[in-house]
Amino acid sequence: MICLCLETSGEICSIALFENEQLIAERSYEKPNSHAEYLHTGIEDLLTQHRIRLDAIAVSGGPGSYTGLRIGVSAAKGLAFGFGIPIIAISTLELMANIFINSHRNFIQNQDLLIPMIDARRMEVYHAVFNAQSHRISEDAPLIVERESFQKLNPTGKLHVFGTGATKCREILTDTTFSIYDNVALPEAKSMGIPAFEKWKSGNFVDTAYYEPNYVKDFHFTQKKS
Numbered sequence: 001m002i003c004l005c006l007e008t009s010g011e012i013c014s015i016a017l018f019e020n021e022q023l024i025a026e027r028s029y030e031k032p033n034s035h036a037e038y039l040h041t042g043i044e045d046l047l048t049q050h051r052i053r054l055d056a057i058a059v060s061g062g063p064g065s066y067t068g069l070r071i072g073v074s075a076a077k078g079l080a081f082g083f084g085i086p087i088i089a090i091s092t093l094e095l096m097a098n099i100f101i102n103s104h105r106n107f108i109q110n111q112d113l114l115i116p117m118i119d120a121r122r123m124e125v126y127h128a129v130f131n132a133q134s135h136r137i138s139e140d141a142p143l144i145v146e147r148e149s150f151q152k153l154n155p156t157g158k159l160h161v162f163g164t165g166a167t168k169c170r171e172i173l174t175d176t177t178f179s180i181y182d183n184v185a186l187p188e189a190k191s192m193g194i195p196a197f198e199k200w201k202s203g204n205f206v207d208t209a210y211y212e213p214n215y216v217k218d219f220h221f222t223q224k225k226s
Helices: 035-050 066-083 092-103 193-201
Strands: 002-007 013-019 022-029 056-060 087-090 113-119 124-127 141-144 159-163 178-182
Touching (some): 002 193, 013 035, 035 066, 056 066, 066 087
Parallel strands (some): 002 056, 056 087, 113 159
Antiparallel strands (some): 113 124, 124 141
16 A cells, blocks of 8 residues: 655644555655645655555644645645545544654553643643553543643553643643653654554545544634734
């Protein structure tokens, strides 16, 4: 299975090409919010260089940047319709949990819980909770971070908080149960191969025509003051 992966949920735009779980090539554009500028040229570059037939498109399914997600999903739909292939959507928070497990395996105990966070406005984050085996405990949801935010989890191990939303938690989640990691396990296309292949094997595709990213909450445009 040849899959093109697109990650556009955050500030960095990244693209990767996989054969099953094996990374063939990748492109990453470090300029913040460069998705519209680089995504299509990056895709064209990869496909021109490797000239192989795609079997699927995997795309970051949110939550994350409203604009970035729209650009990524629109590109995925265009390719899917053009090549007659399915789209695989991968939760951004689930992807972050998998990246964290792979990069911090020596620090994670079986009873620990993982809380990836994506920065939203003020003290709000998008978050979910996973166990140490990357199984989902809670759905993707917005959260105003407070000292009591995770008391109901009743953890017997550490709570690992990471991602772009982790920094704002340092002065609030001060209990020794929490381990806070600033800006680690950020989503990237080169880490999408394994979850994309698992979804491919199970036929877990989205409806190309009607699929929309998981924004978690409605987006509201703000008008500039005249």
